[in-house]
Amino acid sequence: MSSNSTTSKPADKAAVLAAARQYKRENHLPLTVHPGGTWGRWCKKVNGRQHHFGPIVPEARDYGSAAALAEFHRTIDCIQAGRKPRPKDDDLITLRDAVNAFLSAKAAMRDTGELTPRSWTNYHGTCGRIVHVLGKHRAVADLDVADFRKLRTAFAKGRGPVSLGNEVRHSRIFFKWCYDEGLIDRPVRYGQAFDLPTPKTLRLARAARGPRMFEAAEVRLLLDKAGPVLKAQILLAINAAFGQSDLARLPKSAIEFKTGWIDHGRQKTGIARRCPLWEATIAAVKAAIEVRPEPKDAKHNDLVFLTPTGLPVVRDVLSTDKQKAAAGLTTPLDTIAPAFKKLMRAAKLDGNRAFYALRHTFQTIAEQTGDFPAVSAIMGHAPRAGDMSAVYRERIDDARLVAVTNHVRAWLWPRRRVVRRKKATR
Numbered sequence: 001m002s003s004n005s006t007t008s009k010p011a012d013k014a015a016v017l018a019a020a021r022q023y024k025r026e027n028h029l030p031l032t033v034h035p036g037g038t039w040g041r042w043c044k045k046v047n048g049r050q051h052h053f054g055p056i057v058p059e060a061r062d063y064g065s066a067a068a069l070a071e072f073h074r075t076i077d078c079i080q081a082g083r084k085p086r087p088k089d090d091d092l093i094t095l096r097d098a099v100n101a102f103l104s105a106k107a108a109m110r111d112t113g114e115l116t117p118r119s120w121t122n123y124h125g126t127c128g129r130i131v132h133v134l135g136k137h138r139a140v141a142d143l144d145v146a147d148f149r150k151l152r153t154a155f156a157k158g159r160g161p162v163s164l165g166n167e168v169r170h171s172r173i174f175f176k177w178c179y180d181e182g183l184i185d186r187p188v189r190y191g192q193a194f195d196l197p198t199p200k201t202l203r204l205a206r207a208a209r210g211p212r213m214f215e216a217a218e219v220r221l222l223l224d225k226a227g228p229v230l231k232a233q234i235l236l237a238i239n240a241a242f243g244q245s246d247l248a249r250l251p252k253s254a255i256e257f258k259t260g261w262i263d264h265g266r267q268k269t270g271i272a273r274r275c276p277l278w279e280a281t282i283a284a285v286k287a288a289i290e291v292r293p294e295p296k297d298a299k300h301n302d303l304v305f306l307t308p309t310g311l312p313v314v315r316d317v318l319s320t321d322k323q324k325a326a327a328g329l330t331t332p333l334d335t336i337a338p339a340f341k342k343l344m345r346a347a348k349l350d351g352n353r354a355f356y357a358l359r360h361t362f363q364t365i366a367e368q369t370g371d372f373p374a375v376s377a378i379m380g381h382a383p384r385a386g387d388m389s390a391v392y393r394e395r396i397d398d399a400r401l402v403a404v405t406n407h408v409r410a411w412l413w414p415r416r417r418v419v420r421r422k423k424a425t426r
Contacts, residue, residue, distance in 0.1 A: 013039055020056050020063045029065055031072060042068035046079050077135030078142075093183050096136035099127040101183065102174050107328060117316040117330040124329055126170040129154065140175075141184050145191030152194050161197035161205045168196055209352045213361040216412050221347050229305065230339055232281070232288035236262075237358035238412065239405060240275040241366075241379045244336045244355060248314035251302040252289065257282055266380030273380045276402050278409055307335050365411045366404050374400040 017040045020033045031053060034043040040056040042065060053075075054068030075085035106123050109115035133154045134147055155167040175188040206212075214222075219238055223231055236242040240262055242250070254264040260282055265272045277285075285304065295301050296310035305313045316330035340355040359379070366375045377396045 016040060016056060016058045016063075019058075020065075023063055023065065027065075029069070031065065031068055042072075044072060044076075046076070047082070051075075051079055073137040077138045081146075092139040092141055093178075094136065095131050095134055095138050095140055098140050098178050098183055099131055099136075099174070101181070102177055103127060105177070105181075110328065117328070118332055121316075121329050121331075122166070123170055123174070124327065126167055127174060129167070130171060130174070140178055140188070141186075143188060145189060145193065148190045148194035161201045165196045165202075168194060211351070212353055212357040213364050214353065214357060216414070218347075218349055219358075219361070219412055221349070222343060225347050226343055228284070228287045228291055230336075230343060232284040233305065233336060233355075234340075234358065235278070235281040235284045237355065238362055238408065239278050239281045240273075241359050241362040243359055244314045244334050246380075247305055247336065248303075248312045250304045252304055253302055255282075255285065255304070257286070271380045271382055273378060274396075274398075274401065275378045276398070276405050278405070362408060365408050368411075369404050369407045371400055371404060374404045377401065378404060 013035075017033055017035055020040060023029075024031065024033060031042040031044050033056065034041045034050070034052065036052070037055055039058050041052045042054050042056060043050055043052045045051070053071040054064055057064035078085040103124060106115055106120055110117060110120040130151065133151050134143065138147075151171070152164075152168065155171075156164050159167070171194075172190070175190075178184050179187045219234070222234055226234055233242075233247050236247060236250075246264070246266060249267060250264055255262050255277070260277045260279070261274065262277055263272070263274050289304060292304070292306055293308055293310050295303065295306055300306060300310070300312060303312060307313055313335045315333055317333050318325040319329045319331055321329075336355055344350075344353070363375060363379060366378070369375070374396050378401060
């Protein structure tokens with residue numbers, strides 16, 4: 001507020017209105033002065049109609065504008081949407097306060113390692129979009145089916161069905177948290193318009209992208225053209241179904257080079273993984289370690305793969321925006337993906353396929369063995385809800401894991417069949 005406003009108040013209405021208008025100009029208030037009432041009113045024209053938000057108070061330093069602004073912010077979202085504002089209730093929590101409480105709780109989980117920085121950033125982005133679409137002063141308890149229809153429409157703009165589903169899922173987590181924490185006295189009613197994309201929609205989108213796997217000849221071509229580091233990463237992906245994050249966290253201590261096994265749990269699911277490695281994979285990993293640069297930080301001494309600057313190949317970095325960085329928002333940095341894309345161009349391979357398609361390829365080929373539990377164990381998949389066999393299964397025999405990887409190896413490097421021709425008879 002401006003400090004130039006006078007503290008002495010005029011006695012007549014015309015002088016009060018003039019002083020209030022001057023105060024509005026000095027402080028850039030979004031409200032206007034209306035002469036109705038005893039001393040005038042603070043008002044705003046919305047959708048062609050004049051709405052009043054409080055009286056002008058001549059004895060107050062701000063002429064009553066603070067209270068009027070609070071009422072304006074409380075009701076403007078409903079007015080703009082054509083709804084009747086709810087009667088004033090100071091106990092109703094607004095979206096802004098609920099979002100701040102939710103993000104503070106998730107930030108605490110991030111700081112203790114229970115939530116990844118990437119998940120925190122995703123929650124922060126979704127909550128920001130919720131507030132932008134529905135209004136920060138909107139009471140959470142007032143949200144109805146029409147609001148969630150509007151929110152889903154906003155989410156869908158510029159997003160595919162998978163990204164849309166993630167936004168809806170994160171939103172539902174937020175509103176369920178509000179109910180679980182007692183911020184609202186009943187669960188939020190979304191209506192059918194806020195459902196996740198249907199399986200049919202996801203299938204059609206997936207079909208439009210094309211198959212996300214490689215043929216054996218394509219993998220062999222990539223291996224022939226890859227450098228020592230990328231070659232090792234590709235072999236770990238097609239041999240042990242490792243994704244970029246798995247490779248970035250892989251310690252040398254997890255690899256038994258003499259016996260040819262790798263034991264490295266998957267952080268995404270918390271599932272322990274054990275997989276036999278091919279001789280070609282072991283040799284490639286050893287070659288990659290030989291050219292590995294010195295780590296920039298001693299805590300990365302045991303990592304198999306590092307960037308040329310000695311940092312993890314996949315990591316979360318603070319946003320370059322100062323405000324976002326102060327909030328702890330990060331941006332994922334993946335150095336494997338662009339290197340693999342460059343290799344794809346060099347090999348003249350097309351299609352909507354990235355490094356992660358190698359995991360798709362492994363599962364597709366490995367499932368031909370029919371041993372689905374062994375395949376899932378190598379993939380590091382979490383058991384589905386209600387899968388009682390996974391609850392009772394304590395381990396997978398090594399022979400089954402070997403059979404799965406041997407099948408993939410035979411697919412990748414098939415033995416040439418020797419065709420012997422019979423001698424012609426005279």
